[in-house]
Amino acid sequence: MDRPYDIVLFGASGFTxxxxxxxxxxxxxxxxxxxxxxRNRTKMEALGIDVPIMYADAAxxxxxxxxxxxxxxxxxxxxxxxxxxxPLVAACAEAGTxxxxxxxxxxxxxxxxxxxxxxxxxxxxxxVHACGxxxxxxxxxxxxxxxxxxxxxxxxVSGFLRVHGSASGxxxxxxxxxxxxxxxxxxxxxxxxxxxxxxxxxxxSAGPGGLRYVGGWALPMPTVDPRIVGHSARLLDRYGPxxxxxxxxxxxxxxxxxxxxxxxxxxxxxxxxxxARDRLLTRLRPGDxxxxxxxxxxxxxxxxxxxxxxxxxxxxxxxxxxxYGETAKMLAESALCLAFxxxxxxxxxxxxxxxxxxxxxxRLRRAGLTFTxxxxxxx
Numbered sequence: 443m444d445r446p447y448d449i450v451l452f453g454a455s456g457f458t459x460x461x462x463x464x465x466x467x468x469x470x471x472x473x474x475x476x477x478x479x480x481r482n483r484t485k486m487e488a489l490g491i492d493v494p495i496m497y498a499d500a501a502x503x504x505x506x507x508x509x510x511x512x513x514x515x516x517x518x519x520x521x522x523x524x525x526x527x528x529p530l531v532a533a534c535a536e537a538g539t540x541x542x543x544x545x546x547x548x549x550x551x552x553x554x555x556x557x558x559x560x561x562x563x564x565x566x567x568x569x570v571h572a573c574g575x576x577x578x579x580x581x582x583x584x585x586x587x588x589x590x591x592x593x594x595x596x597x598x599v600s601g602f603l604r605v606h607g608s609a610s611g612x613x614x615x616x617x618x619x620x621x622x623x624x625x626x627x628x629x630x631x632x633x634x635x636x637x638x639x640x641x642x643x644x645x646x647s648a649g650p651g652g653l654r655y656v657g658g659w660a661l662p663m664p665t666v667d668p669r670i671v672g673h674s675a676r677l678l679d680r681y682g683p684x685x686x687x688x689x690x691x692x693x694x695x696x697x698x699x700x701x702x703x704x705x706x707x708x709x710x711x712x713x714x715x716x717x718a719r720d721r722l723l724t725r726l727r728p729g730d731x732x733x734x735x736x737x738x739x740x741x742x743x744x745x746x747x748x749x750x751x752x753x754x755x756x757x758x759x760x761x762x763x764x765x766y767g768e769t770a771k772m773l774a775e776s777a778l779c780l781a782f783x784x785x786x787x788x789x790x791x792x793x794x795x796x797x798x799x800x801x802x803x804x805r806l807r808r809a810g811l812t813f814t815x816x817x818x819x820x821x
Contacts, residue, residue: 445514447477448781452498452509452530453519454478455485457731458544458574461770462519467491469809470778479509480520500526503533510537515781517542517773523550524623531558531569538565540780544773546576547620548666549627552634555791563790570797572670573776574769578794579744579811580667580689581674582803583759585795586813588681592751596684599749600651601667602660602692605742607764622714631669641676644683648672651688660690674795677788682750692745737763745816756817761810768811775805 451466453459459480466476478486479498486495496512498505500520510516510533520526523545534541535558545551551571562569572581584599591597620627648671650662668689675681732740740763748755761768776798779785783801794802803813 445512447475447494447513449474449476449515449517449777450479450496450509450513451476451517451519451777452479454489455480455482456519458766458770458773459519460489461766462517462774463489463491465770465774466777467493469774474778474781477513500529503529506530506533507537510534510539513539515540515542515777517777519544519773521545521547523547524553528554528557532561535561535565535567535569538567540568540570542570542573542773542776542780544574544576544769545571546666547627548669549620549623549630551666551669551791552627552630555634556630556637559791566789568780568789568797569791570776570780570794571791572666573773573794575742575764575772576665577667577670578772578776578802578806579742579759579761579764581670581793581795582799582806583744583746583757583813584671584687585674585678585680585799586759586803587746587748587755587757589800590755590757590815590818591748591753593680593682595682595751596686597682597748597750598686599688600747601687601689602656602745602747603663603690603742604692604745605740605764607740607742624714638676641679644676644679644681644685646672646675646681646685648675648685648687649689651690654690656692658692658694660692663689663691665689670793671795674793677793677796731766732763737767740764740767742768754817754819755815758812758814758816760812760814771809771811772806775809776802779805 451463454463463478470476477494477496479496480486481499483495496509498509506529516534516539518530523543524547527550531541531554580601587599588597648668650664650668651660652662654660668687671687675685742764743758743760746757779798779802785798785801788796807813
């Protein structure tokens, strides 16, 4: 594309956006032309990063159309996406501009498929959601695991997350929005199932796992990640004729498991009561986030157990601060990968595994995330 910018970052003045901007400033390199975009020029200038600044507002479609027309890849950290995200998706799909975001909102992903996938296929745009901790470690971790197993056979993969992290205001607001809109999310998912073509001659099942004990307690993990993995498996024949994925949150002690389950249930109930939801949203405000000292203590590990064709493999994806430091890294490297690497020739709404695949795994390894094989066994 003959456009002035390889990458434009929308939302650079927000908490995660500022971290992403700092990462690009340090690691993109002088050959990459990139810019920041948002409503508040003063806040972006305060970051002290010497790149062009563009005006763009989620409530101003003309500004978003101009942004999309000037970039090869647009990256957005402006959420909750169900509230602010669609106009930029629409602009990028229409302009043939590649689009990346950090959403963990299943309803948003499904509605964007229904409304903009066909346009993106026509224009050649790649629309890639969930390019942070939601859902790269899981989506690429499953791809990495599948690559260790035989081809053309039924495969099962289970993922187990252990994490020490902190929440920002933006993440908290998105989580509450997801819980408050569960009925709307179910409706969008059902409509997508009736619209999206099924993979010919193949079966895919992906979702949260059940409660189980595997040397520690594994809890169901009903996040967007299993859905993203399922979309990858439907798009890629390498996942075999019959693929099953289940995802869990792993804790060592039963009291911890019960406390987490109770807290999640209480949050879900309160999010559906408007006065209680409004009170919850005052606890953390968009722009709030953990300090550098807190982020330095954070980490994550996802262990995958894959089986198929008489083989069993255990893999691990691990890194530092999941929600912010590593998320900014994952989002920035995804943008650089999409702009410059030899990625699969596909268009429309895609996943990181289908759009970026092995080139992004290689980039993230060089950037410090680990993708490792822990064990291989045969009968």
